[in-house]
Amino acid sequence: MTRPDFTELDRFGNSRSNRWGARITNFLLHTQEGNGTAESLAGYLNNSNNGVSYHYTVRDGIICNVVDTDYASWSVLDANSRTINLCFAGSRSAWSRQQWLAIDRDLRIAAYLAVTDARKYGFATTVITPPYRVVDGISDHRWVTDALGIGDHTDVGPNFPWDVFASYVNEYAGGAVAAPVRNAIDDKAAVSPWLGKRLTAGENTCPDKVGRWAQFERGYIYWSPASGAHPIPDTLWDKFAGLGWEAGPLGYPTTDHTVLKGPDGQNWGDVQGFQGGAIYRRYSQPAFWVHGAIRDHWNRSGFEAGPYGWPVSDEQPFDGAAFQDFEKGRIHWTPKPTLGVLAAGPLDTPLADAA
Template sequence: MSVKKITNFAVAALVGAAALLVAPAPAAQAAAQVYNPCARATSGQTKYSTFGANRVTFATTVTRDANVVTLTSCVRRGNTYVQEWQDWGYVGLKGFAAPGLTWENTFKSPTGSYSVTEALGRSNPGTSLKYYKVNSNSRWGGEYGATYNQYFEGRGGPSDENLWTYMNQGYYEQAAVINYNRAPDMKVTQGASYAIFLHAGRTTSAGCVSTSLATTTRFLRSARPGDRIIMGAVDDVFTPYSSNPFGAIMGKYAASGSVAGGLKSPINKELAGLKNGGAGRAYQGGGIYWSPATGAKISGGAIRNRWASAGAYNGSYGYPTTDEYAVPGGRAQKFQNGISITWNGKAAFAQSGAIGARWQGASWLGTASNNMTKIKNGGYYQTFRGGLIYWSPTTGARLSTGAMHAAWGKAGYENGRLGYPKTDAYKTSKGMSQNYQGGRIDLSTAGKATYTYGTAVPTAR
C-alpha cells in the first residue's frame, strides 16, 4: 500500500529528515549507513541474495524505525557489481518490518530481496519491464480475491488503489512494481500487504519506496525483467562476513529464506578449500555445507551436533547428502558412506554400516532411540520407532518388527535357539513368516506363533 492513509501532518513532520542525506549527517549515522552496497554485494556481504541479477538496487535505512532511505543502483560486470547512481528517498512511514514480517496497515515496508518485472505510469519511458499505461479505470487490487496485489481495470472496491488518482497527484507518474507477496517471488497471501512500488513523489507511504521522478525514470529505463531490489535496515541487509555471491551456498541460503528463514544470520565467512574440495558456512541456526559430490545441504540442531562430534566433513560421515527431512517420530539426515542421523525430539543417534544402509531403505521405521549396540557373535542391533534392525556377519541386516519381533523375543532373541534373523518378515498364504539361523517363526492371521527349529528350515509359502 502506497500513499494511502498518510496525513499531510505526518508528511510535513518528516520532510526535514531528508536533509540527512543531502547535508552533513552526524558521524554515528554516517557510520551506520552503507554507501558502498555494490562492493558489499561483490564480496557476498549481504544477507539476501542478488540471485546473480544484472542490476540490483539497494534501499537501506539506518534502523528499522527510520524512514529515510539511501538508494543505490548496482550493475553487474562479470562477477562484480559497480555503482551506477545513488539517491535518497522514503520508505514506509514507520520504516521497515523485521525480516519475514509485513502485514497490511503496519505502515512498514518489507525487508528482503525482490524481483522487478512490471511497471506503470503515465507513459512508457523506455523500460523493458511489462508496462501498464495508467488510465481512469486503472486499479491495483487491495480487496481480497483474484485481483489482490495485481493490476486490473474497473471500478474496484474501497481497498483497491485508484492508480489514476495517485498518478495525477505525482506519486505514480512512474512506478516499478516490487514483487513482494506476488509471483514470481512469492505465493500471494491475502492480507500480507499489497501495492509495494518504487515510485516518484518522494514521500512517506504505507510501505512503498519513494524517490524523485528523475531517479524513478532512470531506474525504469535501465531495468530488465529479473532485476532485483534488496531493501531493509542496514543490519538486516548486510553482514561483515564474506561469501561467494554467485555460489551454491548463497543460493541455498536464499532458498531457505535468508535471514528470515531458520538459519537466520551468518556468523562467519564462507570457508572454501575444505576436505575433498568442499566449502561451508555457519549461521545462527545451523550451517550449509557443499562438496562437488553432494551439492549444498543444510544441517542444524542436534543432528549437526552429532555430525560434528564425529568430525563433521573430516570424519567418517563425510558431507550431508540431503537436507534434514521428516520421518516418523522426528527428523533425519543422510550423509556420505551410507550413514544417517535421526533425531527423536530428545536425542540424535547415528546409523552406519549395514544397519545404516538398511535403515535408508526402510526409513518408515522412523527415528532411533539408542546407538547401535554390540551383541552376540559380533552382531549389532538398533531400535527405532517402528521396529529394530539386527545385523550379524553371517546374516546381514534384517528388520524385526511388531508381533513377529515379540514372538522372537519369547524364543530368546539372538541368544535363543533361533539365533539371528536370516530374512525380513514376509507374507505367506497363512499370514507372516520370518526365517532365522536356527529355524522359522510362522505367524497366523489370528496372531498365533508357530516355531519350527533346524538350520535348514525352508522359506514358508
C-alpha cells in the first residue's frame, strides 16, 4: 500500500507493560482532550508517574512512537494487553465533524498505521462503529466502554467521521494475499452462505505464522494445512476466543459446526470439533468445552441425548484428578487408585484425599 506522507519520530519511554502472550485483536483511537502537539504529548506520556500512555501520538503529519507495539500501553485498563492505541494530539471528543475533517491528513495516517499493525499482528481491518459489537478490528475508546464494559470513556466522540476514516482503511487494506490460502477460505465461504458478508480484506495470519483466518458478518473461517478451512459461527466464537483461539488448548477447528436437534425435531444447539476437543452449546445457554477421557465417556453414553444430558461446565481439575458437570450428572476422571466423593445435593461433590 502507498504510504501517506508523514514524519516519524521515535520517542520511546518506559510507560508500558508486558503483553504476557496475549493476542492483539484491536486498534483503538483516542482524543487528548487538550492542546498538545504530537511531541509534547509524547513527553507527558513518557513520565510513568502520569499513569497513561499510547503507542502513537499524531498531529499535523507528525507521528511519535511512544510505546513499542510488542508491549502494552496504558490506555484502556484491562483491555491494554490486547490492543494498540493511537491518540490524536490536540483533539477533543466534543469536536464537530468539520473539525475532524480539518485534520484529514492525520485521519489518513491513523488509518495507514491501523492497517499496517493489523497486517503485522494478524487481526481484522474491520472498522467497528456504533452500535458496537465485540469483534476484532479498528475502533475507539468508547468501544472498550460500550462493548467490553471496561471504564467510562466516550472518545473519540459522536461526530468522528467514521465513513471517511473507514474509506481510508479500506483503501490501505486492499492488498491481496497468497492465492492458495485465499482460495481455501474462499471455497469454504462459497458453500457457507449463512456467514454473510465478508468483513476481512484478504486473510490474516495466525500467530503461529502457519494458519490463516478471515472474518464474516456471522462468524470466522480458520484454515491450517493440518485441519483445512472451517467456519466458526458467532454462537461458538466467544468460547473459542476465551480459550485462547487456535493458540489455546482447542487448536484449529477440524469440522464445520453441526446444528443438533432435540427429541421433538427442533434445533437444540451447536457442536463443533477442534484439534483439542469439542465445543457444545445448548441454545440460550453458555458454551462448554468437552475433551479427553471425560469426553470419550460422555460420547459412549450417547452424547447430549444420553443420560447425562448437555455439559453445564468445563472440565474442572481437582486433587490431581478432574470432573465435569452435566445436566443430569457428573463424570469423574482420575489417574489415582481412588477418588472420594460426598453425596450432597443433586451432584456428588469430590473430596480431597488427606493422604
